[in-house]
Amino acid sequence: MSRLDAASLLSRSPPPTKPHRRRRLLSSVLAIGGGAVALIFFVILGSPSNPSTNYGSLLLSLGSNDTAATHLRALTLHPHVAGTKANSLTAAYVLDALSSLSFPAHITPYSVLLSYPVHRSLSLSAPGRATKPFSLSQDTYPNDPYASAAAEAIPTFFAYSASGSVSAEAVYANYGREEDFAYLASAAVDVAGKVALARYGRIHCEDIVHNARAAGAAAALVYTDPLEYGGPPGEGSFPDTRWLPPTGVQVGSLFRGVGDPTTPMWASSEGCERVSVEDAMATDDMPGIPALPVSAQDAAEIQRVLGGAVAPADWQGRDGSPVYRLGPGPAVLNLTYQGNDTMATIENVFAVIEGSEEPDRYVILGNHRDAWTFGAADPNSGTAAMIELAQRFSVLQKHGWRPRRTIIFCSWDAEEYGLTGSTEWVEENREMLSTRAVAYLNVDVSVVGQGLLPSTTPQLDELLLETIKLVQDPDNSSQTVYDAWVKSSVSPTIGRLGNGGSDYAAFVQHVGIPSTNMAFGEGPGYPVYHSLYDDFVWMEKFADPGFRRHVAAASIWGIMALRLADEEIIPFNYMSYTTELEAYTKVVEKAIKGTPVSCSPLYNSIKALERAATSVDSERKDIQRELSSKQLSKDSIKIRGLNDRLMQAERAFTNREGIFKQEWYKHLIYGPSEQNDWDTASYPGIADAIATARSTNTSASWKLVQHEIHRVARAVTQASAVLSGNLT
Numbered sequence: 001m002s003r004l005d006a007a008s009l010l011s012r013s014p015p016p017t018k019p020h021r022r023r024r025l026l027s028s029v030l031a032i033g034g035g036a037v038a039l040i041f042f043v044i045l046g047s048p049s050n051p052s053t054n055y056g057s058l059l060l061s062l063g064s065n066d067t068a069a070t071h072l073r074a075l076t077l078h079p080h081v082a083g084t085k086a087n088s089l090t091a092a093y094v095l096d097a098l099s100s101l102s103f104p105a106h107i108t109p110y111s112v113l114l115s116y117p118v119h120r121s122l123s124l125s126a127p128g129r130a131t132k133p134f135s136l137s138q139d140t141y142p143n144d145p146y147a148s149a150a151a152e153a154i155p156t157f158f159a160y161s162a163s164g165s166v167s168a169e170a171v172y173a174n175y176g177r178e179e180d181f182a183y184l185a186s187a188a189v190d191v192a193g194k195v196a197l198a199r200y201g202r203i204h205c206e207d208i209v210h211n212a213r214a215a216g217a218a219a220a221l222v223y224t225d226p227l228e229y230g231g232p233p234g235e236g237s238f239p240d241t242r243w244l245p246p247t248g249v250q251v252g253s254l255f256r257g258v259g260d261p262t263t264p265m266w267a268s269s270e271g272c273e274r275v276s277v278e279d280a281m282a283t284d285d286m287p288g289i290p291a292l293p294v295s296a297q298d299a300a301e302i303q304r305v306l307g308g309a310v311a312p313a314d315w316q317g318r319d320g321s322p323v324y325r326l327g328p329g330p331a332v333l334n335l336t337y338q339g340n341d342t343m344a345t346i347e348n349v350f351a352v353i354e355g356s357e358e359p360d361r362y363v364i365l366g367n368h369r370d371a372w373t374f375g376a377a378d379p380n381s382g383t384a385a386m387i388e389l390a391q392r393f394s395v396l397q398k399h400g401w402r403p404r405r406t407i408i409f410c411s412w413d414a415e416e417y418g419l420t421g422s423t424e425w426v427e428e429n430r431e432m433l434s435t436r437a438v439a440y441l442n443v444d445v446s447v448v449g450q451g452l453l454p455s456t457t458p459q460l461d462e463l464l465l466e467t468i469k470l471v472q473d474p475d476n477s478s479q480t481v482y483d484a485w486v487k488s489s490v491s492p493t494i495g496r497l498g499n500g501g502s503d504y505a506a507f508v509q510h511v512g513i514p515s516t517n518m519a520f521g522e523g524p525g526y527p528v529y530h531s532l533y534d535d536f537v538w539m540e541k542f543a544d545p546g547f548r549r550h551v552a553a554a555s556i557w558g559i560m561a562l563r564l565a566d567e568e569i570i571p572f573n574y575m576s577y578t579t580e581l582e583a584y585t586k587v588v589e590k591a592i593k594g595t596p597v598s599c600s601p602l603y604n605s606i607k608a609l610e611r612a613a614t615s616v617d618s619e620r621k622d623i624q625r626e627l628s629s630k631q632l633s634k635d636s637i638k639i640r641g642l643n644d645r646l647m648q649a650e651r652a653f654t655n656r657e658g659i660f661k662q663e664w665y666k667h668l669i670y671g672p673s674e675q676n677d678w679d680t681a682s683y684p685g686i687a688d689a690i691a692t693a694r695s696t697n698t699s700a701s702w703k704l705v706q707h708e709i710h711r712v713a714r715a716v717t718q719a720s721a722v723l724s725g726n727l728t
């Protein structure tokens with residue numbers, strides 16, 4: 001049991017200051033060092049429900065590593081892919097865990113198009129060489145406690161791969177990026193009709209296979225190169241070290257869209273309109289060619305038989321790997337894949353803590369539950385943290401805590417197939433969420449190693465930073481998570497939510513709800529990702545020995561939720577949004593240099609946003625003063641009005657028509673771009689327009705860039721109008 005020692009922190013602090021100082025202290029939080037942590041902590045987290053209890057410090061003191069470990073072990077006894085009996089049992093487990101804490105809980109099911117392997121085979125041959133069939137299985141190890149459960153794991157496959165049989169020469173395509181296929185074309189290596197062999201490490205499997213098909217490949221294999229997944233040569237692999245064993249295979253989904261493919265812009269509600277499975281499988285978002293993920297061991301075997309030119313240095317593997325050649329041939333691969341793309345039932349689980357004063361305002365916490373295999377890191381480290389946090393909230397309730405706003409826990413299904421469970425629910429509840437959701441706090445993987453990796457929409461930056469100054473570093477009790485984070489890199493950065501990485505996508509990119517995402521780990525990837533070895537042993541031995549990082553993740557999640565749910569004025573600060581937008585605009589400005597395009601509309605709109613953010617901040621201070629001098633009651637309509645503006649300003653960044661050619665993506669600041677060749681996941685519409693204009697260099701294409709800049713500027717202007725609350 002590890003209790004975060006908030007009580008002893010507090011005992012070293014002066015008595016709490018008078019309430020009227022609260023705001024001033026809050027705004028100076030960022031400037032104060034670690035020594036003032038306890039003081040700020042006490043002042044910020046003063047409770048609305050019961051003035052004598054500090055629910056924030058209570059929440060921090062209740063952390064239990066044993067609870068997190070117990071739930072993680074129970075959730076990861078068996079592999080549990082979406083749509084299977086095993087995953088239905090995890091839904092029942094989460095439902096039971098949350099309802100036994102006396103939170104009203106329920107399951108919302110959807111019928112959606114999922115995909116399962118029925119038959120796979122792969123063999124390697126070459127002139128004068130015996131045909132070698134691959135077993136396509138991941139080895140267990142002596143005394144593997146999960147060896148018998150491993151037999152229940154879904155055979156390694158790519159969801160939504162086309163079915164078919166291809167026998168053709170192999171070509172090596174490095175990371176499978178557009179530039180890699182362009183290199184092959186320039187080296188006169190013919191990819192048409194061949195089987196492309198590419199490695200993970202730079203882009204997602206769905207994009208690798210998409211690029212392979214675009215280059216004319218008849219089929220694709222994607223493998224986990226020891227260079228990225230195997231660790232230093234000679235160091236060994238799991239279960240001795242954290243590295244992926246040679247037979248490890250990374251499973252994934254090849255669907256490039258989001259949600260249920262049979263309901264592309266709407267929810268999979270009962271009796272709803274649906275695209276036929278055949279039509280859904282025939283869209284450009286589907287891979288359209290057979291593909292399989294393979295192990296490093298199998299890929300090395302193929303590499304040894306490949307001929308042709310030696311691949312460039314940055315296409316090679318680590319020491320000890322064979323020399324990689326480009327092909328084509330003489331290696332011939334015979335790949336057969338038969339899949340079953342079929343309607344299946346998925347289950348989202350919800351538990352609700354109803355708000356006492358504003359029950360129709362929602363603070364939503366979400367994590368997915370379905371896993372490609374055991375899911376110890378991805379995603380159930382997050383599920384375990386969520387249940388552990390729910391348990392702490394139930395203790396707070398016993399101490400009299402009633403959140404001002406409603407808190408909703410969500411356990412999503414079928415995230416791995418295409419963020420499916422969360423997407424269908426957000427689509428089904430879009431207008432309700434749009435008018436009522438204050439924030440969405442996502443945790444997918446909560447732990448794969450040491451060090452916090454936070455992401456937010458920028459109005460939540462300040463809340464995040466204040467929060468991590470309160471939570472003890474799980475790896476060094478004499479400092480906070482903030483201290484560790486600042487030390488960990490030269491310039492600690494908060495990530496943004498512009499990619500389709502997890503279940504925040506529908507909340508941010510479709511509806512425009514302020515959101516966060518976080519994990520502990522050295523980087524976003526980890527060696528056993530989506531393989532058979534993402535199990536409890538790996539977690540306990542290598543990712544979180546002692547389970548203190550799980551507890552810290554739950555603490556950060558919980559303090560942010562508590563403040564968002566409890567504070568009279570929602571703790572959003574739009575000033576950092578203006579800083580971010582300015583930085584993105586500078587990147588655009590550089591990219592359009594020497595063209596007739598101008599960024600002035602965008603700069604002007606950001607200036608207006610800055611003025612609105614400043615004025616809303618002084619309005620907040622006024623209300624705070626009136627609140628503490630009791631001139632204003634906590635349920636004043638004035639407070640509700642300010643909060644509505646803070647909540648709705650993010651929505652203004654969305655646009656009904658959405659991003660050009662990607663209409664589901666409504667957010668004009670954060671979203672995926674088709675061809676973002678400059679290094680930021682922001683302004684996707686502008687990014688795509690610039691990429692097109694650069695390649696065509698027509699005046700019409702540059703006009704389109706200007707149009708996209710105007711569109712974003714209009715959205716930013718709308719956001720400042722919402723914030724200031726003034727009609728023209």
Ligand SMILES: *[C@@H]1O[C@H](CO)[C@@H](O)[C@H](O)[C@H]1NC(C)=O
Nearest residue numbers: 121123165166167334335336
């Ligand atoms: C490819 O493998 C399949 C399945 O093992 C087999 O039926 C087929 O004959 C093979 N094709 C070629 C061209 O070797």
Ligand SMILES: *[C@@H]1O[C@H](CO)[C@@H](O)[C@H](O)[C@H]1NC(C)=O
Nearest residue numbers: 116118339340341342343344
């Ligand atoms: C595909 O899945 C459906 C539903 O689970 C099942 O009824 C059907 O038999 C499966 N088809 C194949 C070819 O396995």
Ligand SMILES: *[C@@H]1O[C@H](CO)[C@@H](O)[C@H](O)[C@H]1NC(C)=O
Nearest residue numbers: 475476477478479480483484
């Ligand atoms: C733990 O944190 C303290 C305070 O920041 C620091 O002085 C110390 O070096 C850290 N210990 C380790 C092992 O990093």
Ligand SMILES: *[C@@H]1O[C@H](CO)[C@@H](O)[C@H](O)[C@H]1NC(C)=O
Nearest residue numbers: 001002065066069545546547
């Ligand atoms: C929880 O932390 C305590 C104290 O550090 C430790 O003894 C215990 O083994 C931890 N529990 C787990 C499941 O790791």
Ligand SMILES: *[C@@H]1O[C@H](CO)[C@@H](O)[C@H](O)[C@H]1NC(C)=O
Nearest residue numbers: 594595694695696697698699
């Ligand atoms: C694009 O076109 C403009 C005007 O037609 C020309 O001046 C410029 O050099 C072109 N740029 C490139 C990169 O080809």
